[in-house]
Amino acid sequence: MCFRSICANPSVLLTPKPFSAVALAMSLIWLPAGAMADSNEPAQAIPELRESIEALQGSGDTWHPDIAESTLSLARHVQETGDHVEAIALLERAVHVSRVNHGLFSLQQVDALEMQIQSHLALEQWSEADGLQQYLFYVHSRAMADNDPALIPALEAYAQWNIQAFRRRLGEVPAIRLIDAFHLYSVALSIVDADPVLTEQSREMMLERLAYLAWLMARTGAQDRQQAQYTNFRMVDDEWVNQVTERRYRRYNNPFLQGEYALEQIVAMRASRLAAVESAGVTGEARDRLLVAHTNAILDLADWYLLFERRNAALDVYESAWATLQDEDEALQRRVFDRIVMLPRFExxxxxxxxxxxxxxxxxxxxxxxxxxxxxxxxxxxxxxxxxxxxxxxxxxxxxxxxxxxxxxxxxxxxxxxxxxxxxxxxxxxxxxxxxxxxxxxxxxxxxxxxxxxxxxxxxxxxxx
The missing domain is CATH 3.30.2420.10 (TonB)
Known part of the structure; x- marks a missing residue:
């Protein structure tokens, strides 16, 4: 079943128990710090919280918001004791109450979703944790606009989840996780591209991450396989990605072109910074630092050509990197060139x-x-x-x-x-x-x-x- 921004496994959303696969409630984030973090030890706090919940339910209002808050706090203490089975049951009950009060896709669910994922992982229930991680991102994508910078942490978190799932060879087709992670980062980059402040802070790191994912996809042949592109196990909706990114980072689903484009963007950004300081007459360590950064970006691009056996192109770009430092002192040249670098460098x-x-x-x-x-x-x-x-x-x-x-x-x-x-x-x-x-x-x-x-x-x- 595919939604606006993510294809969700129906078993995560449709269960015999009401909303049983979705976890609870971030409503405690608006409580005072003292109320949010119960200072009592679990052995003392758990009976008190159980009594509080029973009292609230006994008053006749079984959907009172305080029930969700108290149940979340109880689940946190139960989780600390290592009883993850009961913690999950409590979180499922709490989320039901929270969703009645705040809506199906409210961000009040986030803390409890994360707690429930932790408990499933502690029980080695990968499939359940994976479904909830997927739904956690879906909640964020429904609660926020596609171009909202506040969506970036959720995009990065779900991308990292998919990278780790690939590394651990989880799921029936682990390589498709790389495709989803690449698309999630490309959406995050599209948001960053529209904001000059975010561009300066985050764009290089995200572009480097895209290049790394392109390298992994080249190693696995992930994008060469039709089943990896269109399998039911793909979770991120390509149409949504294309709409948000205008296909800027897709580059014909060719991992060489995807990584090349990302690394060329980094070279351009660093060249622009270096030109700005040189035109302003800046010298010394500040200028040298930007010069080294620019040269290293050129070297990364040359490395990329070498990894894909484009030797002539690689040597040409390596020589252009050397040319940027040929008039500098020998110590600066050694700092950049006289070292062992395993490729790709950003691994x-x-x-x-x-x-x-x-x-x-x-x-x-x-x-x-x-x-x-x-x-x-x-x-x-x-x-x-x-x-x-x-x-x-x-x-x-x-x-x-x-x-x-x-x-x-x-x-x-x-x-x-x-x-x-x-x-x-x-x-x-x-x-x-x-x-x-x-x-x-x-x-x-x-x-x-x-x-x-x-x-x-x-x-x-x-x-x-």
């Missing part, structure tokens, strides 16, 4: 940090490489630890001018004879793409890098579906 959990090139510690799983920095030349000290707690491999390798790891050698490992771990980590390193290291304006081969890769066995994070 931040995979970055080894921005220290100069030599030795770092990196994290690895069966399908990906990621990392955090260590003190240069500390590998020997770490490897010498007689009691490692996590399996690891120390590898030496070169990075060629196209960002590929070559000449990979294992220097040391624990356990020493785990051939399967060796094979998986070498494969993960070779499959990863890194930003080429630039020296004197040209992509250069960098030799004899040594990295330590702790290895934790996880489900395959190759992001293929």
């Amino acid at each position: 931040t959990v995979r970055q080894p940090t921005g220290d100069p090139v030599p030795t770092r510690e990196m994290q690895a799983t069966a399908g990906s490489i990621s990392g955090s920095s260590v003190v240069p030349d500390s590998t020997a000290q770490v490897v010498a630890d007689d009691s490692p707690t996590v399996p690891y491999v120390v590898m030496e390798f070169d990075i060629n001018q196209y960002g590929r790891a070559v000449n990979v050698d294992i220097l040391e490992s624990w356990p020493e004879d785990d051939v399967g771990m060796h094979r998986r980590l070498i494969g993960a390193l070779r499959d990863s793409r890194m930003r080429p290291i630039f020296r004197d304006g040209s992509a250069s081969r960098v030799r004899d890098l040594v990295y330590r890769f702790p290895y934790e066995i996880e489900r395959d994070e190759s992001e293929t579906q």
